Amino acid sequence: MKRTLTALLLSLVSTLPLADTLDDAKASGKLTLAVANEIPYGYLSSDGEAKGEAPEIALRTLKALGIDNVEVLVTEFGSLIPGLKAGRFDVIAAGMYINPKRCEQILFSNPTYTIGEGFLVKTGNPLTLTGYNDIKTQPDLKLGVMAGAVEFGYAKDFGIALDQIVTLPDYPSGVAALKAGRVDALAGTVLTMAELGKKSDAVELAQPFEDLVIDGDKVNGYGGFGFRRGDEGLRDAFNTQLAAFIGSEEHLALVEPYGFGAHTLPGDVTTAQLCQP
Missing domain, CATH: 3.40.190.10 (Periplasmic binding protein-like II)
Incomplete structure (x- = not known):
């Protein structure tokens, strides 16, 4: 009987919704990004300031969502997805290419650029x-x-x-x-x-x-932001902001210092398409 009850409780716990990262971040104003220190995608400057295409867009987007206190961590590129899944940070802001293999592990925003x-x-x-x-x-x-x-x-x-x-x-x-x-x-x-x-x-x-x-x-890569599975709310809110921003004059002015611009816009390509095997 005890085993049956234990199994039932574990089953119930496994179906409970995970903590909502977006709500938590809005309440606290805090969120953590990860970069791979790869210029020009996402890196820290010599004085510790977050730079690159992805952090610049992420900081602007999160501010629009009411999240101002953003910590930026550096990790090896190969550790980005494991670190995200383990909860060591909340968003990958490293210009990571969106592809089916990665889509099996994490969520992605819609792409913000394409490059060869x-x-x-x-x-x-x-x-x-x-x-x-x-x-x-x-x-x-x-x-x-x-x-x-x-x-x-x-x-x-x-x-x-x-x-x-x-x-x-x-x-x-x-x-x-x-x-x-x-x-x-x-x-x-x-x-x-x-x-x-x-x-x-x-x-x-x-x-x-x-x-x-x-x-x-x-072969052209399309890069975007990575989120944990279960953080669909955060990903969707992020995408809503991106839809109105990518391709705007403000966006182009923000990323042109890093070599991006109108020539790297992703067009109508979506993550749903890029995640298809």
Whole structure:
């Protein structure tokens, strides 16, 4: 009898609604964001100020929702989804690409931008690397990718051998590996690679660069904000604000310093479409 009652109580508890993060945040005025310290998507400046496309939009959006006290934490990109699910922060504000695999784990806002791929190479591009095919067709070459980022899947799906793909914890480690010759190119979004190229005379953005095409489709990533399952209220309120903001003059002025603009607007693409397998 006790076992039956215990099982019944556990069943009832499991069906109770989770705490409403939006209501709690409105009541307290507090919320926590996570970034991966990746310029220009989401990072902390040298004085600890939140910068980048995602934090700028998030802070503006949360303020419109009555949430002014926002803490911004830095974590490795590969730890963003596990950290969100574990409750260590409330929103991922790292420009994370929306894709079906991630949609199985967390909720996403509608996208705020779209962007293509790029390589970081040694200055002068001595190996003349202009796209993923150059890595695929030269088995001795190594391609660096960031742990948890989509580029590992892109490289694998394109047909690059697994022993050619080197996973690194973050982009500074990737740049170090490129300089040391442990990888021949570092893959990422073109904005990130361009930004990394500005920081050292030893590396540069590979130009020209061939569009990445997988199964006949040009690959463009669409980035948005991540939320825990159960926080549909927060996600929906966020989306309502984004719908009236993305593409406005205020939005473009906010993100243009980071290299975004009218050319990176996501158009009519929705998260529902991006989450479809």
